[in-house]
Amino acid sequence: xxxxxxxxxxxxxxxxxxxxxxxxxxxxxxxxxxxxxxxxxxxxxxxxxxxxxxxxxxxxxxxxxxxxxxxxxxxxxxxxxxxxxxxxxxxxxxxxxxxxxxxxxxxxxxxxxxxxxxxxxxxxxxxxxxxxxxxxxxxxxxxxxxxxxxxxxxxxxxxxxxxxxxxxxxxxxxxxxxxxxxxxxxxxxxxxxxxxxxxxxxxxxxxxxxxxxxxxxxxxxxxxxxxxxxxxxxxxxxxxxxxxxxxxxxxxxxxxxxxxxxxxxxxxxxxxxxxxxxxxxxxxxxxxxxxxxxxxxxxxxxxxxxxxxxxxxxxxxxxxxxxxxxxxxxxxxxxxxxxxxxxxxxxxxxxxxxxxxxxxxxxxxxxxxxxxxxxxxxxxxxxxxxxxxxxxxxxxxxxxxxxxxxxxxxxxxxxxxxxxxxxxxxxxxxxxxxxxxxxxxxxxxxxxxxxxxxxxxxxxxxxxxxxxxxxxxxxxxxxxxxxxxxxxxxxxxxxxxxxx
Numbered sequence: 001x002x003x004x005x006x007x008x009x010x011x012x013x014x015x016x017x018x019x020x021x022x023x024x025x026x027x028x029x030x031x032x033x034x035x036x037x038x039x040x041x042x043x044x045x046x047x048x049x050x051x052x053x054x055x056x057x058x059x060x061x062x063x064x065x066x067x068x069x070x071x072x073x074x075x076x077x078x079x080x081x082x083x084x085x086x087x088x089x090x091x092x093x094x095x096x097x098x099x100x101x102x103x104x105x106x107x108x109x110x111x112x113x114x115x116x117x118x119x120x121x122x123x124x125x126x127x128x129x130x131x132x133x134x135x136x137x138x139x140x141x142x143x144x145x146x147x148x149x150x151x152x153x154x155x156x157x158x159x160x161x162x163x164x165x166x167x168x169x170x171x172x173x174x175x176x177x178x179x180x181x182x183x184x185x186x187x188x189x190x191x192x193x194x195x196x197x198x199x200x201x202x203x204x205x206x207x208x209x210x211x212x213x214x215x216x217x218x219x220x221x222x223x224x225x226x227x228x229x230x231x232x233x234x235x236x237x238x239x240x241x242x243x244x245x246x247x248x249x250x251x252x253x254x255x256x257x258x259x260x261x262x263x264x265x266x267x268x269x270x271x272x273x274x275x276x277x278x279x280x281x282x283x284x285x286x287x288x289x290x291x292x293x294x295x296x297x298x299x300x301x302x303x304x305x306x307x308x309x310x311x312x313x314x315x316x317x318x319x320x321x322x323x324x325x326x327x328x329x330x331x332x333x334x335x336x337x338x339x340x341x342x343x344x345x346x347x348x349x350x351x352x353x354x355x356x357x358x359x360x361x362x363x364x365x366x367x368x369x370x371x372x373x374x375x376x377x378x379x380x381x382x383x384x385x386x387x388x389x390x391x392x393x394x395x396x397x398x399x400x401x402x403x404x405x406x407x408x409x410x411x412x413x414x415x416x417x418x419x420x421x422x423x424x425x426x427x428x429x430x431x432x433x434x435x436x437x438x439x440x441x442x443x444x445x446x447x448x449x450x451x452x453x454x455x456x457x458x459x460x461x462x463x464x465x466x467x468x469x470x471x472x473x474x475x476x477x478x479x480x481x482x483x484x485x486x487x488x489x490x491x492x493x494x495x496x497x498x499x500x
Contacts, residue, residue, distance in 0.1 A: 029154040031075035031096060035065055036151045036171060037164040038111070040078040040097050054092050058383055061164065063268040064480040068488070070094040075154040077147060083107050100150050102143065109139035112345055115167045121347075122201060123166060123190050124308045124402040128347050130200070137203050141170055144210070148174035157181055160491065163214065165189045170206070173213030176256075185491045186214040187263065190404040191430075192224040195231045204235050212238070212247050215256065216491045218263040220404045220430040225262050263487045264430055267407050269479040272414040275387040284384075285391035288335075293371050297332040297457050300393035302386065302408045303400075304341040305378070307351050310399035310426065310443040311338060315358045315374070317449040322366045322373060326454060329371045334397075335389065339380040352378070390415035395456045396423045398431070399443040405430035409438070413475045419468040422456035434474050437467040 041062040042054040056062060068074060075096040080087055083106075087099040102110070114136035122130040148171045151161050162185045163171045172184050198204055208231055211217055219225045225243065232238040232245050239246040245258045275281055292298060299318070303309040318334050321327045338355060342348045359376040366373040381389075390396070396412040406429040413423060413435065425431060425438035432440055439459075441452045459467075 028157050029075065029159075030156055031073050031154050032156050032159050033068060033072040033074040034077060034151050034155045034159060034161045035069070035074065035164065036077045036147055036161060036168060037061070038078060038115075038167040040080050040099060041066075041076055041095070042080070042092055042097065044081065052090070052092060056093050061265075061480075063271070064484040065162075066093070066095065067481075068484065073156075077150045077154060096154070098150050098154050100143075100147055106139055106143055109136050110143040111167065112342065114140040116342055116345060117347075118201075119166050119169075120190070122197065123193050125191075125193065126197060126200075127401050128307050132200075132202055141206075144168055144170035145174050147171050148178060151175055152178040152182075155179060155182055158183070160185070160488070162187070162488070162491075170210035171213075173210040176213040183491060184214045185216045185218065185487060186211060187218040187265075187487065188224065188228075188404075189220070189265065191221070191402055192219055192227045192231075194227045195234050198227070198231050199235075204231070208232050208236050208238075212236075212245055212258045214258055216487070217258060217260045218487050219260065220262065220264055221433055222262045224404075225260050228260050259490075261490065263483060263490075264434060264478075265405050265407070265483050266475065266478050266480045267410045267414060268481075269410075269414045269476050271383075272387060272411050273417065273476075275384060276391060276415040276417055278384075281384055281388050282391060284388040288388060288392040292333045292335075292375065293330075295331055295333045295371070297327075297395065298393045299332065299334045299395040299397055299453070299457075300337075300389055300412075301334070301397045301399070302337045302389070303339070305338040305348065305352055305355065306341050307347060308400060308402050310401045311336065311355055312351075312358060313401070313443045313446065313449065314397055314399045315355070315362065317446050317453060318374070319358070319362050319366075320446070321450055321453065322362070326450075327457065329366045329368055329373050332457065333372060333375060335375045335377070335393065337377045337379070337381065337386075337389070340378065386411070387415050394421055395453070396421065397453070398423070398425045398429060399441070399449065400426045400429050401443060403429040403431070407431075409435060410475045413468065413471045416468050416472065419465040419472065420461075421468060422459045422464055423468075423471065424452055424456050434478065435471045437470040439467075 041057050043057050044053060045055045047053050075098055077098040077100060079102050080099040083102055083104040086101040089096060089098045113133065117131050118136060121128040147168055152175060155161055158181050160183045161175060164187055166188060172186050175182060175184055219228065229240050233240045243260050247255050247258055289298065301314055303311055322329065359374050362373045390412045398406055398409045400406055409423060409425055409431040423438040425435060425440055426443050427440045439452050439456055441449055443449055
């Protein structure tokens, strides 16, 4: 593997800490606050686009945590995105970044394998069958330990470490073993399955034990929290009182108390609002409508191309409405943005073929010279273009079969400053818990989905305004900054920690 130094170097103290990562006993770092995630919050770009060759990644998590990093001497531990390359720690945009190297084999086994072909389908109600391979599990543990060691080397004494998501569920336990002085939080961004489904995982006990290394474990929904607590009781025999798990050592003593609570994540609502008010983005939204022939109604779907998102259900319902002439291509158009996702995983490749085949058949059957039934866009777009699409669309379709939250629904609401528009929202999303004035639907019920789409198209203006106003109030008052503050303040609470 090649070694390369990129970006501005860290202070001398941090460089010596990096050297210590090769020693059996990690040294304390200097960072009071450490975030650990599968990916670093930066993307590599050509040098002409950035002085150090890096650009901050888009996304709510980075937006929420960057101010905390800046004020608390923060470090972020994660993979930088290129296999078989080892980088020294570097500084970018007020953050110390600690790259964790992954080999090509580890990307295949730990990330594409165990994380996304075992855990992802299992945690999403086995919509696709999960695969269980011991080589994947071995790689998952090995990589999780490497992340934990990097975090331990970066953290100052009594620092706070916040571990993110399902790829790193073993990190809290490894980290507690290495650095028992740390205050450790974990947040699971995707659903946590009921014990009856989680029971299928051959390594269910070590995964639960790995999570219980944290002082605070956060989930998107109350149901996810309840599922985890039930699994801790069932598979580890843990003592669960209220939302606390009393973690026992081998000798029967209590090592510490882990707490599990729901912390529904949100968006940078202020950013979306500001973009939605920009004249150039408003002009772009009008241009989008003109490019589609100024139909009466534009419906919009924005998803990663993932089998959990219910894209095929949405297309089936829309196609039947066209076939039955309930809606006509001259009056309505569906824009479907399906950003590329995990294209090396077979189930995702097959899904892309299915979706593109459905779109082709619908357009072949219903398109006219002037109008298209479905405008399919297999691209990722910058946030400015996404906000223009939100403004251009009359109906937002979120038909996920299972979703931890779904932030697209919240972004659409935040962008609708005039309180217009309708949100069709799957009841199987975490967002359905907060956006109760959306038009909720069971996406498995194709007839029900068709009916709710027609209702959304014909929703009276007064009702639309009332529903959107209520949802906007919720989204604007519960943004991503509030989410991070709520989690971190709870983690700091003495009641969350055991007495050390």
